[in-house]
Amino acid sequence: NAGVTQTPKFRVLKTGQSMTLLCAQDMNHEYMYWYRQDPGMGLRLIHYSVGEGTTAKGEVPDGYNVSRLKKQNFLLGLESAAPSQTSVYFCASSYRGNLAKNIQYFGAGTRLSVL
């Protein structure tokens, strides 16, 4: 049982380049999330999805797009990377339903540097 898997683990981009971060979960969770974590800022929600084919904006959505074509996958796209998007990106997933079970499980993160 792999849980939440993020690819790639590391990436260096030049300003203006595009890339897609992939998140895959094997827990049959309905909810999926993308966060970024920056020193002194904590975890901030970028986008989330409450089910296949749905997406919604979080706290810091600008400059990012997402897609949830399959229940197990949640993609985060950067169309034109900027140095301000240098961060560690975490994907998480959670079960929908009983509130006591709505615990978010995190992947290991993707470290992105934009030069």
Add this chain to the structure above:
Amino acid sequence: QKEVEQDPGPLSVPEGAIVSLNCTYSNSAFQYFMWYRQYSRKGPELLMYTYSSGNKEDGRFTAQVDKSSKYISLFIRDSQPSDSATYLCAMMVANSGGSNYKLTFGKGTLLTVNP
């Protein structure tokens, strides 16, 4: 005022010490309270989860919630070097539909337990 406030530390203690980590919050609608532990270069993992005011104990860890004061704590007894990590508090509101998805995180406290 931010919804969740957490002292970022860093906090350095000797092995065997009792550690107290704290968060305050302003949103009285928060109903679920969690502590996540994040080792260096890893994703956060759930450590404790509480719903009501009072204490919840799990081994060397005790989570305490005081809703009247909007204050939560995590106590670690007999701290070990393996407890060295960043500890993030997180809180959740149940939306009107009964399902839930949004966690609000504190910025995290970096703890080092010295052998």
